[in-house]
Amino acid sequence: MTLAIFDLDNTLLNGDSDHAWGEFMVEQQLVDGDIYRRRNDEFYEAYKRGELDIGEYLAFALEPLSRLDIETLRHLHARFMAGKVAGMRLP
Numbered sequence: 550m551t552l553a554i555f556d557l558d559n560t561l562l563n564g565d566s567d568h569a570w571g572e573f574m575v576e577q578q579l580v581d582g583d584i585y586r587r588r589n590d591e592f593y594e595a596y597k598r599g600e601l602d603i604g605e606y607l608a609f610a611l612e613p614l615s616r617l618d619i620e621t622l623r624h625l626h627a628r629f630m631a632g633k634v635a636g637m638r639l640p
Contacts, residue, residue: 562637568593569633571610577625580613 558565571589575582588609595601614622 561639562634563639564637565593565596566634566637567596567610569637570629573625573629573633574613577628579617579625585613 555561558567568589571585571593574580575586575589592601592606592609596606617625
């Protein structure tokens with residue numbers, strides 16, 4: 550068996566998919582736009598500095614998802630992949 554592990558962000562994708570997901574959540578009006586965008590940007594800057602508290606970030610990023618049913622999550626995932634991630638793919 551062969552195992553291949555890929556780093557997506559800034560390797561296979563032009564950008565950071567986690568940060569893009571946060572922007573997508575704002576665009577879909579699933580979160581308070583001003584507050585969520587500010588916190589999403591703060592977490593991204595901490596990540597770039599190598600100072601991200603992953604537990605704090607996960608609590609932030611997953612909380613709005615916990616309020617949605619599985620079909621809504623599947624629909625959002627499909628829209629995010631087609632509308633955001635597909636355009637981030639590098640050649």
